[in-house]
Amino acid sequence: MLKRDRALTVFGALVAVSVVGACSAMPLVVEDAVVPVTEAPFTSPLDEFIGQAVWTNQEEFQRASDEFAVLREELIAQCMREAGFNYQPDINSDRWTIASGHLDDIHPDDREWVSQYGLGIVSGHRMRTGGTIFDVRDDDPNAEYVAGLSDLAREAFEAALYGPADNPPTQMAVQTQADWEDWMRTRGCWGQAIVEAQANSPLFLREQDEFAPLFSAISDMQNNVSERPDMVTLNSEWSHCMADAGHVGLSSPADGPGRFWSEYMNTSFTVQQLQAEGMDVDRAEMLAPLQAREIDLALADLDCRISIDYRARLNAIMLEAESQFVVDHRALLEDFRNAAE
Numbered sequence: 001m002l003k004r005d006r007a008l009t010v011f012g013a014l015v016a017v018s019v020v021g022a023c024s025a026m027p028l029v030v031e032d033a034v035v036p037v038t039e040a041p042f043t044s045p046l047d048e049f050i051g052q053a054v055w056t057n058q059e060e061f062q063r064a065s066d067e068f069a070v071l072r073e074e075l076i077a078q079c080m081r082e083a084g085f086n087y088q089p090d091i092n093s094d095r096w097t098i099a100s101g102h103l104d105d106i107h108p109d110d111r112e113w114v115s116q117y118g119l120g121i122v123s124g125h126r127m128r129t130g131g132t133i134f135d136v137r138d139d140d141p142n143a144e145y146v147a148g149l150s151d152l153a154r155e156a157f158e159a160a161l162y163g164p165a166d167n168p169p170t171q172m173a174v175q176t177q178a179d180w181e182d183w184m185r186t187r188g189c190w191g192q193a194i195v196e197a198q199a200n201s202p203l204f205l206r207e208q209d210e211f212a213p214l215f216s217a218i219s220d221m222q223n224n225v226s227e228r229p230d231m232v233t234l235n236s237e238w239s240h241c242m243a244d245a246g247h248v249g250l251s252s253p254a255d256g257p258g259r260f261w262s263e264y265m266n267t268s269f270t271v272q273q274l275q276a277e278g279m280d281v282d283r284a285e286m287l288a289p290l291q292a293r294e295i296d297l298a299l300a301d302l303d304c305r306i307s308i309d310y311r312a313r314l315n316a317i318m319l320e321a322e323s324q325f326v327v328d329h330r331a332l333l334e335d336f337r338n339a340a341e
Contacts, residue, residue, distance in 0.1 A: 045322040049333035052340045054202045072197040079189035082159040088141040118294035163188035177209045194247040214332040241304035
């Protein structure tokens with residue numbers, strides 16, 4: 001079935017990624033800086049309020065994601081029936097994906113794992129989001145039905161599903177969740193269903209405008225941590241260690257993945273294009289040089305973090321910052337916890 005908005009980047013999905021990443025048990029600013037395996041894990045003071053299992057446990061996250069997909073497709077089917085079409089729920093649809101990268105099986109302190117997978121980018125361990133770029137599927141339950149429609153009926157089907165063809169392809173002036181929801185409601189049964197399914201899913205509680213002040217404050221706190229003199233000193237020591245190992249220009253462990261993401265995505269896209277054109281392309285072979293460089297950087301990162309006791313020092317900084325944050329924002333945190341429960 002034609003998917004006119006396959007390349008669409010949805011504001012809600014981005015919010016889901018950024019908020020989940022920023023507010024899981026470990027703050028975003030330290031997501032890639034990890035403790036030696038012998039050290040006790042850091043317990044975030046914020047976790048008591050915003051660390052519910054639906055965002056931190058893979059099984060609970062998957063359960064909620066599956067429930068969201070089922071509800072979304074049921075709502076689409078109901079809306080399409082009202083428009084006069086026989087739409088079958090498409091649970092495997094990749095028109096909408098929920099990122100779960102913060103729950104991926106990544107072990108950056110395990111030297112054997114790092115030696116094999118590096119940062120987990122080329123291997124696919126980091127930021128798994130599902131979906132494909134091209135419209136080639138053999139399990140679309142609506143493909144045969146749509147193919148049997150006349151050209152005029154097919155256009156009407158697409159308009160009912162995605163909204164009018166002259167809708168703007170990207171969001172205009174989207175600043176808040178409410179703005180995004182208004183825009184999505186113009187995207188036909190698909191967009192309307194996503195808005196309603198989100199309102200009934202615990203996965204998207206953090207996106208509600210009601211809690212925007214809380215997560216804005218958390219973001220400010222994290223930014224302030226990165227500017228603290230003790231944090232600046234710690235990252236400077238790490239940066240100098242990495243430069244000595246031949247990796248110049250990195251200011252903190254969080255910078256490592258950024259060095260490879262764009263090249264990985266561009267190479268993967270090229271492979272998919274060539275394969276779609278019928279060419280025999282070995283994806284692993286094309287990505288091998290990138291993964292070798294990724295592994296080299298990841299091993300240097302591990303050695304540098306261990307040599308300067310990065311994580312223990314970072315944990316002390318975060319414990320102080322988050323403890324004070326809880327004192328200053330307890331009312332907002334308790335409101336969120338009550339809503340989540």
